[in-house]
Amino acid sequence: MKPISLTRYLIEEQRAGRINADLRLLIEVVARACKSISHSIGKGALGGVLGDAGTGNIQGEAQKKLDVLSNEILLEANEWGGHLAGCASEEMDDPVKIPNVYPKGNFLLLYDPLDGSSNIDVNISVGTIFSVLHCPDGVTDPEVEHYLQKGSTQVAAGYTVYGPSTLLVLTVGNGTHEFTLDREMGSFLMTERDMKIPEDTKEFAINMSNQRHWEPPMKKYIQELLDGKTGPRGKDFNMRWVASMVADVHRILTRGGIFIYPKDLKDPSKPGKLRLMYEANPMSLIVEQAGGASTTGLQRILDVQPTALHQRVPVFLGSKNEVEVATRYHLEAQGK
Numbered sequence: 001m002k003p004i005s006l007t008r009y010l011i012e013e014q015r016a017g018r019i020n021a022d023l024r025l026l027i028e029v030v031a032r033a034c035k036s037i038s039h040s041i042g043k044g045a046l047g048g049v050l051g052d053a054g055t056g057n058i059q060g061e062a063q064k065k066l067d068v069l070s071n072e073i074l075l076e077a078n079e080w081g082g083h084l085a086g087c088a089s090e091e092m093d094d095p096v097k098i099p100n101v102y103p104k105g106n107f108l109l110l111y112d113p114l115d116g117s118s119n120i121d122v123n124i125s126v127g128t129i130f131s132v133l134h135c136p137d138g139v140t141d142p143e144v145e146h147y148l149q150k151g152s153t154q155v156a157a158g159y160t161v162y163g164p165s166t167l168l169v170l171t172v173g174n175g176t177h178e179f180t181l182d183r184e185m186g187s188f189l190m191t192e193r194d195m196k197i198p199e200d201t202k203e204f205a206i207n208m209s210n211q212r213h214w215e216p217p218m219k220k221y222i223q224e225l226l227d228g229k230t231g232p233r234g235k236d237f238n239m240r241w242v243a244s245m246v247a248d249v250h251r252i253l254t255r256g257g258i259f260i261y262p263k264d265l266k267d268p269s270k271p272g273k274l275r276l277m278y279e280a281n282p283m284s285l286i287v288e289q290a291g292g293a294s295t296t297g298l299q300r301i302l303d304v305q306p307t308a309l310h311q312r313v314p315v316f317l318g319s320k321n322e323v324e325v326a327t328r329y330h331l332e333a334q335g336k
């Protein structure tokens with residue numbers, strides 16, 4: 001049977017009353033922008049898009065040309081899209097208000113335009129992550145405070161992986177589904193409905209080079225995985241780390257695993273590396289909708305009350321039972 005297109009899937013969700021026309025069209029605009037990013041990435045050195053932009057973002061990270069380009073593609077597509085009141089990006093200091101000359105809607109879009117961008121120059125998978133929130137009633141020019149909503153209020157979340165194939169993984173709160181870009185047709189076609197993350201796993205993903213900076217429960221947890229069959233866990237674990245969250249999370253959605261970017265003491269001012277609003281929240285909704293779990297080590301990520309737009313959080317996500325073990329170690333260390 002021929003796979004259904006993203007458009008058809010979204011129309012079905014609208015007919016079932018789970019999304020409205022505006023949200024359907026907003027997701028279509030984001031998907032179109034991601035297609036355009038995919039084309040730019042695909043050109044590589046021939047398109048002159050590799051290398052550093054020579055600028056930095058608000059978090060003090062050097063920007064790649066493709067970080068800037070992907071941000072512009074998403075911004076331009078959505079400014080004109082007519083479904084947004086505003087948008088915010090990992091690569092922009094402040095949220096953008098949709099000018100009154102454009103048609104406006106009542107959604108807020110947040111995105112990491114290019115995730116894993118340190119991998120772009122070495123031709124390893126990168127991606128885009130996005131999150132959609134309602135703009136509070138009566139607000140037409142949203143300020144930062146209007147974006148500071150818990151992840152549990154997201155109305156949609158998704159990511160694309162620009163890898164051997166370009167994939168879009170999406171949830172509108174009714175399961176997590178995978179679409180693959182058919183490059184000839186130019187449309188995303190559903191290649192897996194209702195993705196399910198196995199509850200148990202023997203695979204973990206973490207940047208081990210930070211080990212000496214971890215807190216005691218983190219060190220203990222990973223040591224037990226490394227001890228394998230003869231240790232307290234009684235089984236051998238394998239390790240994978242792509243260093244593109246989209247690729248690591250996609251592997252976990254496909255075959256299970258636990259992805260961890262813990263708090264570390266390298267820079268005590270940063271409680272983790274990943275951004276709550278652009279990375280942790282959308283990925284957590286996607287993972288939970290696929291039967292997995294996602295915590296900060298101490299609480300469910302989707303329950304974290306954001307206090308700043310570019311806030312960072314520790315992230316433990318993936319196979320439910322494994323996330324529970326890692327979270328338990330952290331809670332016990334706090335006497336909870």
Ligand SMILES: O=P(O)(O)OC[C@H]1O[C@](O)(COP(=O)(O)O)[C@@H](O)[C@@H]1O
Nearest residue numbers: 112114115116117118207243244245
């Ligand atoms: O360089 P490290 O410490 O391995 O960190 C890798 C992590 O950082 C990220 O690249 C951060 O994302 P950005 O590329 O969007 O800044 C994640 O995708 C990835 O999981």
Ligand SMILES: [Mg+2]
Nearest residue numbers: 112115116279
């Ligand atoms: Mg990122």
Ligand SMILES: [Mg+2]
Nearest residue numbers: 112113114115
């Ligand atoms: Mg990024």
